[in-house]
Amino acid sequence: MPGGDPLSPEADNARAYAEAVRTVFGELPDLRHVPELPGRGAIASMTGRALAVVDGLPADVQPAGWRLTDATGIDQRRARSLLAQDLDRVEEQAQGYAGPFKLQVTGPWTLAATVEKPRGDKVLADHGARRDLAQGLAEGMLAHVADVRRRVPGASELLVQVDEPALPAVLGGQVPTASGYGRHRVVQPPEASEALATVFAAVEEAGGVPLVHSCAPGFPIGLVRGAGARGISVDLAVLDAASYDPLAEAVEAGERVLLGAVPSVDPATAPTAKSVTERVHRLLEMLGLEPTPGLVVTPACGLAGASAAWARSALDLARQAARDVDS
Template identity: 65%
Template sequence: MRSTGVGSLPGEDFAEATRIVLGELTDLPHLPELPARGAIANMTGRALAMIEGLDADLQPAGWRLTGTSGSPGVDHRRARSLLAQDLDTVEELAQDSALTSGGGAVKIQVAGPWTLAATVERPRGDKLLADHGARRDLAQALAEGVGAHIRDVRRRLPGIETLVVQVDEPALSAVLAAQVPTASGFGKHRSIDLPEASQALEWVLGAIAGEGAVPWVHSCAPGTPLGLLRKAGAKGLSVDLSQLSAADHDDLATALEAGDTVALGVLPALAPEGAEPTDKTVTETVERWLDMLGLDTAYDIVLTPACGLAGADWRWARTALRILTESARHLA
């Protein structure tokens, strides 16, 4: 039993966030994401920073592809530079740890092809989701960019034994249910067929596995098709326990019995208004869930917050990570 974070954390001090992650999440630290630093550091900006061959710029409505390779906007260049600087910081702070000396594990995150297609605009306006060719090009470019990113992380942290790459797809259920608004706001984009949805994920997850990393998919949105994610190549499913349906529980039990990982979101992303959970209550929650499934703690379960902690304050973020680590030790 291990613990990790979903990805995002509060504040703008990347070095301090990295120190906290390395100190609290000793089994599976993750590369922090700090969206408070602006659009160049949020989920979309981070993913675009990894992609080569597609350039973008930042518009008032958000990120938009420029349509020509070799002419990234200033914000796209800043996003790429910031990612490189953050990796420099991780490389420096991880010295003398298992991440450089051998035997360690680490998790990195990237926005998935469908969440990007639902948030990034094409050059002539509206989301990439509206254009079949653009959707395909984006997914393939993302697969190539993630592969290069994995190689860069391994070069900087040569002691990594296990590298997990979490593909964030919070918009996938909305894409499949035709719930993504068009640019005008008066309509919705058409739903994507399941074979196309699966193929784009297969390209990205396959590129991750091809680099020797472990592909996970995370979504804290209800209605995410967990079975589709596994068929597309996900070896880990990261979910919010409070949002699961009966079918989801069955899919997770099947994944565990097949030897895959389930990252179980068991703590709220924001500090609760009433009594805060403790390591004891979290441990009991996981035990009850396993008992409901007829399973035990021998399976590969990772405890996480329900979603990213970007909206929390640092007191709750630290508390949450500490509770998760202590609960994982109890269950182990």
């Protein structure tokens, strides 16, 4: 979601996050979640949030971005402190809530494509380092999911969204090297599946339901489901024909399927709830499917690039369309 500024006083960012939590809890009565405000800087980014959760792997922010280090740096400590503060505010608003609840974390392959090794270049370049990162994330998720479950005791179902926007690029050998002149080698599907399965298993052990989100073209739905994901979240704008069959299989299996049908940034012309509903119905008709309880209408991707006004409108549109799809 939008909000926050790395140059603003801490109190201003705290107020921005509290407002984001109130917006989520006000606009999404049936599926509330832990909002993210990456505009507050590196410690609140997708990568910073995940490294606040990762267990046993110290890190810090360097000029090129997040890097694994020999000892926990001040930025990782700040990321952990910020996450705990944000969860305190979520816990306050969650009092008395009963229903499904969602949190999210950056997945092992997007982390490997983003975080650097101690001596430079991405973790993705080192087989052992990327295995350690996946295991550290899995260990950290055991504690993190248990913490959120304690804070939101009324959650009937705890959905854990694993964000993997870089997964298609990792599988396709499209992640740039540090120099920018080359590309990292292709990661083969069996290794990609193994790392994902490690994280998914930890989520389930902690009592969560793992689902995977990617708004990048070429999202390997079959691979993530085979690794143990119990749900998927897709951007309808980049969904290709190769995704139709695995998407239909997920719907028919009764899994959570989040359909990104609402623009994530302020559109030139705002869609109506009716047009969003019709878009979802056209997809279901093409797949030969009927609406199921597991279908959820969402914004296409994160709302960090949206204005505060559009963020509220997008959530309201998603809520209205989800209601109309089921009717």
